[in-house]
Amino acid sequence: MTTARALLAAASLAAGLALPLAASAAEGQPHPPREKWSFSGVFGTFDRAQLQRGFKVYREVCQSCHQLKIPFRTLSQPGGPQFSQAQINALAAEYKVQDGPNDAGDMFERPARAADNIPWTFANENQAASANGGKAPPSLQLMAKARSYERGFPLFIVDALPFFQYQEHGADYIHALLTGYKDPPAGFTVPPGGHYNEYFPGHIIAMPKPIATDGQVEYPKGPDGKSPVPETVEQYSRDIAAFLMWTAEPNLEARKRTGFMVIIFLAVFAYLMYYVKKKVWAKVGGEAEGLPGTAPLGPTH
């Protein structure tokens, strides 16, 4: 009882300290809305068609500025967009990469192969920066894990719990960023070369709105001659965000599948060991364990 009272007192002291702090910490930065993703949750998997569409958006929109440092071959591996080998070979052949030196000591250009990294439009970061008003577009392959935002107490604890787990902050952020271009609020001056974005920290981003209009990217048509998903900015943003989650975590599906088996195995193992332990301890009359904080010889006994 006394412990409980002390705990309560200390907890309310803690809460009293924490609440005004939490309020003072909330600044004018809105949180990216939480989206539904096929790859969230314990049994989450990627949607192949979505990843293939996302890659198309990358190729047609983002690639002019951003590097995606992954080899072509990974686009055909299990757990990803799973393009066919022939598709990948054809795709790679559209790009030129520098190789060498050859026997004569000269560098030469050749068509890319599946094992090569997807080449970047720019020769290096400085060139990329000078072409983009001084800010180099960052490479995208890890973006979905390299961005996050604070969820604050107590949500950040809930995010780790089974059934509530939330690991998709990065994908949500990318989706929000791409759909977050707005007119600046009155009185907010946007410097030249900058663009107002609701979700970018500080709101001024050097990237011009990359996906400007619905219909900008043509999606593969279904049997009825129409794309099965809407060709809208909203859908493009969603698809590229999912695709970037895959590039950041290409083994996500294998990880979740393995994890499920490992945890089932451990649970069965623990169950067995529990009974072995009970059996062993029965020889000395079983365990009698006092919980911490309960005096086995307290006055109530």
Next chain:
Amino acid sequence: MSDHASTYVPKSAFAKWFESRLPIAGLVHSSFVAFPVPRNLTYFWTFGAILIFMLGAQILTGIWLAMHYVPEATKAFDSVEHIMRDVNYGWLLRYLHANGASMFFIAVYIHMFRGLYYGSYKAPREVLWILGVIIFLLMMATAFMGYVLPWGQMSFWGATVITNLFSAIPIVGDVIVSLLWGGYSVGNPTLNRFFALHYLLPFMIAGVVVLHVWALHVTGQNNPTGVPIKSAKDAVPFTPYATIKDVFATICFLIFFAWFIFYVPNYLGHADNYIPANPAVTPAHIVPEWYFLPFYAILRAVPDKLGGVIAMGAAVVILAFLPWLDTSRVRSANYRPLYRQFFWVFVIVCVLLGWLGSKPPEGGYVIASRVCTIWYFVHFLVILPVLGLFETPRPLPSSILETVLRGKKGGAGMPAGAAAAPSTKG
């Protein structure tokens, strides 16, 4: 209790021959088989076994990672990505190792608070306790240097902030800092020496763990009553009783660990560490790994740089003096009504410090950090010494066995022969 001769009897001729030349089997036997264990231990006593398991796991996964990792500033980040993408089960190895460090600290913090609650640092276990504090210090150094290896933004800037602290030390400070850096700033030489040390320190930890277990062997384990083993009836042999319980607890801990590895592998890390290190761009908030946050909060609570460094160091080192700061002769908080309350307040202060360490050092956060920092030291320097003089402890049980029997609500009692069990061979 301290001088029970080894009851190990070598069976084969070879074992006899070997034992008379190097009695290591007898040593293992008396430490992990016949070793008398208080029979009333709770699951809080399984964390020692869990810690040994985690050290082994970190060393194994670490050596495997080192086979693919490149300790060079322009290649380190990419080599970790190579592990994640191209090495077979590389993602598993890395998530095991990165989350393993956190699990190691979760286990060590439970282990240490267990010691604080049950007075496990008191005579005759002072040396055992101090060896534990040394292990904790080595673990912190190891984990700090390990976090630098992937060479992301947080690796680089965390290393910069923490190594810079040493410059506050008068006279030798600058020399120490350039020794750590191997140059004039954190760079490739820093990464190289941190990798060498990160590889070395875990083996030093293993060495100190051997001493820790040796000291334990001499004094025996404490228990929830704090009353020592008085007769064979109070104890059970380590094997099978403690062994099976440790195995069960370790598997349960592994389930918890597996959840993090497979379902929230980046929860305990920081997103910025997926951005390659860039000396030209400072992250908005530089935050250490969660297990350092309480100490980081103490560091920033003191307005003076040198003062902050001293306070942070003292926060760890003060633990080594605990056996002499606590003046109460009663070990277990179960029999110390006042200390028990102060213990829980202290736990909450530590958790609060951890939370404050993750916040920017401004406004109310600074004030709260200062209040908690002061409380942290007052707990050790004022409350513990004074409490022992004024507190009236509850009456202690006359033996461990008595509490075990009472704990069963005067029930079944013990089956015949049970009392003799500890002396029968296990």
